[in-house]
Amino acid sequence: MNRKPAQKSHAPGGHGMLRAGRRRLDWRKRMSDNIAFALLAYTALQIVLTMGVLRARGASVLPFAALVILVAGIIPACRRFERRWSRLGDAEAADPALVSRYRRDVTGLWALALGLPFAIAGVFRLLALLFA
Numbered sequence: 001m002n003r004k005p006a007q008k009s010h011a012p013g014g015h016g017m018l019r020a021g022r023r024r025l026d027w028r029k030r031m032s033d034n035i036a037f038a039l040l041a042y043t044a045l046q047i048v049l050t051m052g053v054l055r056a057r058g059a060s061v062l063p064f065a066a067l068v069i070l071v072a073g074i075i076p077a078c079r080r081f082e083r084r085w086s087r088l089g090d091a092e093a094a095d096p097a098l099v100s101r102y103r104r105d106v107t108g109l110w111a112l113a114l115g116l117p118f119a120i121a122g123v124f125r126l127l128a129l130l131f132a
Contacts, residue, residue: 025094027102031085034106035078038113045117046070052121070120074113081109 050067084105085093092098 025096027095027098028085028088028093030102031081031105034109035082038109039074039078041110042070042074042113042117045114049117049121065124070117073116073120077112078109081105 046067085102
């Protein structure tokens with residue numbers, strides 16, 4: 001079999017992809033992907049929970065306040081995760097020794113993205129029950 005050796009792609013946004021289909025380890029790209037997917041999951045949960053509160057309580061200001069708090073809570077946190085990993089140089093971004101730090105941050109990111117909508121919705125439901 002006459003295969004060419006894998007060469008690094010220099011295409012914009014390639015993030016160190018190899019032409020032969022294998023990817024080079026890049027913690028920056030992996031964290032960025034996790035943040036994007038976590039924000040999608042977070043947004044879907046936010047919409048579902050907010051719609052549930054809107055149907056349950058009628059025309060109340062509480063669901064809209066919850067939306068503002070949810071957006072204000074998640075964006076700075078995601079930016080903090082992104083900044084921490086985007087500061088890595090090329091050599092550090094490919095260092096397998098960072099796996100435990102990466103896993104810790106990914107776990108924290110997903111806990112925040114999946115837990116915050118439920119926590120805030122619970123607080124607002126409790127407030128609605130107390131003041132209804």
